[in-house]
Amino acid sequence: MTVDAHARPPGHLKDPAFVIHGVAHRDRDDFAREVAALQDAAGVELVPVFWGDLGAQEEHIRATLPSTAALRRYPADEGLRDGTPVPQDPGAPPLARSALLDHGPTALEPAARLTAVEAAVREQYASPPADSGLRAGGPPSSAPAVEDVLELLREEWPRTEWLCHADDPALLAEVGHALANAVSDTADIAERAGEPLDDSYDGLRATAPEDGRLRALVRRRLRDLDRVAGAAIEAVAGRLNHLLRSRLGPATTRFLGDVLVYQRHQAKIHARVREAIDAVDPALGRGPDRPVRVVAHSLGGVIAVDMATASAPLWTSSLLTFGSQAAFFHVCDPRGGQLAPYAGGQGVTLPPSLSRWTNLWEPLDMLAFAASTVFRLHDGSTPVDVSLPHAASDGLWTHSAYWSLPSLAEAIATAMGHAHAEDGALG
Structure with a gap:
């Protein structure tokens, strides 16, 4: 299933928002269905940007994980210990x-x-x-x-x-x-x-x-x-x-695998995003007069920030990230482009090519990080960090739970609608 970016229902915004997925997405059709459901819930035209086929090869990842069967070799009263004496006071x-x-x-x-x-x-x-x-x-x-x-x-x-x-x-x-x-x-x-x-x-x-x-x-x-x-x-x-x-083990391993691949093949993945935008309108994102709107999950948020702050940026009027690590990556290893390294204090000033940024995080998502403490927008304001409510049914691995949260669709409608209103005022 795919979303036809050119078949826009009457009354929808002129330019769609582009959705960049994060780690461990390997099925193009499943991703398209997730985006279609978000589109219906948010009332904003969304175009999926799929790059999962360029991600890490994960079919043999489980071979690297310790076997749970090995735990049964040790006495029950050892608990979580592995049977090897550990020096202690x-x-x-x-x-x-x-x-x-x-x-x-x-x-x-x-x-x-x-x-x-x-x-x-x-x-x-x-x-x-x-x-x-x-x-x-x-x-x-x-x-x-x-x-x-x-x-x-x-x-x-x-x-x-x-x-x-x-x-x-x-x-x-x-x-x-x-x-x-x-x-x-x-x-x-x-x-x-x-x-x-x-x-x-x-x-x-x-x-x-x-x-x-x-x-x-x-x-x-x-x-x-x-x-x-x-x-x-x-x-x-x-x-x-x-x-x-x-x-958590396999999911975290997939995350690390895709991060490693992105570090090595960043240009290919950026090109995939650019292709999806060009398929709608080659003028989108090329300058301040036709900025794009982007919704991005997890590593997709890192991709979006990297592209919006590159030397030749993807001009972005509104970015909504959820469960993302852009600030964490920049603090650990400065991203380059138009971004200065983080030195504490007032944070890193983002270029005008990234106008607005809403960053969602879920309390139990260990792969979600704040943006407002590390970055400042060009006008001196900060990205908006929003905590989403935790649902007990989501369990402890909540990194993939955002897609079905009603609050995500509401946040998209608010962030993308606000950006469109500003674009119209500028025009």
Whole structure:
């Protein structure tokens, strides 16, 4: 299926907007269908610019990826580790556990983690929730003193495998609440059953706490909570590992493959874009009197910016990019043409051949980058960065999810319509 650029419905803008795809597009007809759907939704005539046949050869990419079957050679309790010992500081958590539980510079210090649990125990002792089954106003009178519970907590805490490395305040608070509830519930049940709980009885107030039921209860509940936390983290880690290998890995590899091809065959791909524009009107984009409008995804945005800022530029009245990396590439390796290297501060001034730029990004798209912090338009304003809402149904690989988002069609209608109005005013 193709879109006939010359068969323009009545009422559509005089010149169409050209859509340049990004990485991993290999089917011309599928791309044309995506563009046709966007055209219907946006109400703007769109012409697909296909260059996927010039992209990376990906039929053998999977041969370069580690096999998931190899993971099954190692014991289940190794988690994400590959069976090879990893040098670590004494007492440091295993590498996978540290990666899963460490939240960076804002993480709680080890002492603060235990303090957070202790505070939650005290809080629960002071005001248990109404639906907890405990007596109103606090734990039962036979419950052990909170300081006794905290003393045993401090002794058992270093023996936990997962919790002592966790630094999420909500998780630590729930651990403290659950531990306090377990102690109070046990005391409440014993009291209601008429069990003696004086100091002569080896109960929750045992004279030898190292042998008593309180110590056993704290140890058992803390270890239960530790196992639950560990099982939950391992389950998430396993799914994440599978996702990284089965979806994110190949997708990222295709991205890198197309980037490498573009760096080597930039002229061929630019020529393909120029051919698509010339097929509509050879005068388009040749000067400021007939600029083009461009919509570009991913690496297509890099292509569009490179062409609009080249020494012999593609004059562009409005550019809309989504999930694109133009700013990232320019910061890492200056693109040349009419662009100066990025040196911080006010950003790089774009030439007048790129009049307007709207840049869309999705929060979980790891291949999407901001434009306004690196570039300035010729009139002193900045490109407009717009965050699109994340849909849970899109999962974690959202780089290709833009095409079906209603907000993309709305953004195209706004950006391209605004550019047309300005072109008409200039004319």
